[in-house]
Amino acid sequence: MKFPHDFLFGAASASYQVEGAWNEDGKGKTNWDVFSKIPGKTHEGTNGDVAIDHYHRYKEDIKLMAEMGLESYRFSISWARILPAGDGEVNEKGLEFYNNVINECLKYGIVPFATLYHWDLPLVLEEDGGWTNKRTAEAFVKYAEICFRAFGDRVKHWITFNETVMFCGLGYLKGAHPPGIQNDEKKYFQATHYVFYAHAKAVEAYKELKSYGEIGITHVFLPAYSVDDKQENVVAARHANEYETFWYYDPILKGEYPSYVVEQLKQKGWTPSWTEEELGTLKRNAGKNDFIGLNYYQPIRVEKYHEAVSSMEHSRETSTLAPGNPSFDGFYRTVKMEDKTYTKWGWEISPQGFLDGLHMLKERYGDLKMYVTENGLGDEDPIIDGEVVDVPRIKYIEEHLKVIKRAIKEGIHLKGYYAWSVIDLLSWLNGYKKQYGFIYVDHQDHLNRKKKLSFHWYKHIIETRGEEL
Numbered sequence: 001m002k003f004p005h006d007f008l009f010g011a012a013s014a015s016y017q018v019e020g021a022w023n024e025d026g027k028g029k030t031n032w033d034v035f036s037k038i039p040g041k042t043h044e045g046t047n048g049d050v051a052i053d054h055y056h057r058y059k060e061d062i063k064l065m066a067e068m069g070l071e072s073y074r075f076s077i078s079w080a081r082i083l084p085a086g087d088g089e090v091n092e093k094g095l096e097f098y099n100n101v102i103n104e105c106l107k108y109g110i111v112p113f114a115t116l117y118h119w120d121l122p123l124v125l126e127e128d129g130g131w132t133n134k135r136t137a138e139a140f141v142k143y144a145e146i147c148f149r150a151f152g153d154r155v156k157h158w159i160t161f162n163e164t165v166m167f168c169g170l171g172y173l174k175g176a177h178p179p180g181i182q183n184d185e186k187k188y189f190q191a192t193h194y195v196f197y198a199h200a201k202a203v204e205a206y207k208e209l210k211s212y213g214e215i216g217i218t219h220v221f222l223p224a225y226s227v228d229d230k231q232e233n234v235v236a237a238r239h240a241n242e243y244e245t246f247w248y249y250d251p252i253l254k255g256e257y258p259s260y261v262v263e264q265l266k267q268k269g270w271t272p273s274w275t276e277e278e279l280g281t282l283k284r285n286a287g288k289n290d291f292i293g294l295n296y297y298q299p300i301r302v303e304k305y306h307e308a309v310s311s312m313e314h315s316r317e318t319s320t321l322a323p324g325n326p327s328f329d330g331f332y333r334t335v336k337m338e339d340k341t342y343t344k345w346g347w348e349i350s351p352q353g354f355l356d357g358l359h360m361l362k363e364r365y366g367d368l369k370m371y372v373t374e375n376g377l378g379d380e381d382p383i384i385d386g387e388v389v390d391v392p393r394i395k396y397i398e399e400h401l402k403v404i405k406r407a408i409k410e411g412i413h414l415k416g417y418y419a420w421s422v423i424d425l426l427s428w429l430n431g432y433k434k435q436y437g438f439i440y441v442d443h444q445d446h447l448n449r450k451k452k453l454s455f456h457w458y459k460h461i462i463e464t465r466g467e468e469l
């Protein structure tokens, strides 16, 4: 059986991780332009000043995507190229760059899938409180409307935010991402709320424009499973799903927060300062979402945790989602299990965990259109006789595509798959230690591009629409 004719085989990138040209053509500074240059924040001081120079080489890169037969390219727009000061004056050169990227995609019949926010926030807004300041939410809606008007005649698939739990969690709890604050639960929950509010306002604005495209949000999908049947561990898994999934998915898809978490925030004094207007906006617009984007890499296995965690000291290492760390509130701990398979960075490889999680989502949110907006293997790819022989990545993606095909057969409304990443790119904290792409970038030879084994494999899968999987 082939994948459905309207299922999109794609791959993804993010502006800060590929573009470079950090201060060219009128682009404003972002939080990451500054944060990545604070000594010790990133592996070997890597940053996005050049990245893989996609800003100047996007034509070559999109031509390679076309040679792979890629049906859709998910990229992100850097807010600070469009509005250098976050709000205020529009930078025409910024609009020009993304118009060129979109037109280059369409030249090859590649469907552009645009993410408005993939963590690079204009510095002016970060310095004014970032996502804990409602001004940022309001500025985002203005930025979104500018993009809808400039690109919406050709871009018909929009994602507002990528992985809110990551930029809020690492920004305000672990401190590994800007603004680098640790253990501030009040700011963490406040930031998530203003992001959800900004999303709902952007959806409302998009629908009013009647561009007849679709809009949604991309969340991490990290289904939590108990390590065994012990009641306290089953309760720990429920707690993890409430805080890591339902807190993020409910306000978008139901228009209200999960009562389990709301009650506990009240008791702990972490309730965001939200207004009736904001909560009403969430409720009014929940039904207008066209899809949810899932970034799935792994599930988590959890057990009840019994030690105090007051003001844990965090590091880059405790921020990598590898198992063994307690949750921010100390309620549970993730566990590495003997009978599971893991990547070199300790992420479990579990296509079955994805399938089980998809059914959990369908049970809670109904027959909702979904895209896998990220899935892939971060690895140190072996180079043999000058060829990048990334067989582990082929196996990883093959197993996940098999499960996606099965999920569709079981009635899950999955409409596309975007491998992370289309091309090797800068990791926020890990530089170029692990690669994710179908295309190799040679940092020892002028960032020259080279097709990997997986490039040819994915090309075949797309051509045959995965019939053999």
Ligand SMILES: C[C@@]1(C(=O)O)OC[C@H]2O[C@@H](O)[C@H](O)[C@@H](O)[C@H]2O1
Pocket: 014, 017, 162, 163, 295, 374, 378, 420, 426, 427, 428, 429, 430
């Ligand atoms: C933490 C990490 C990684 O480097 O492994 O997870 C996988 C992937 O997720 C994406 O949303 C990030 O933009 C990208 O940089 C990657 O980030």
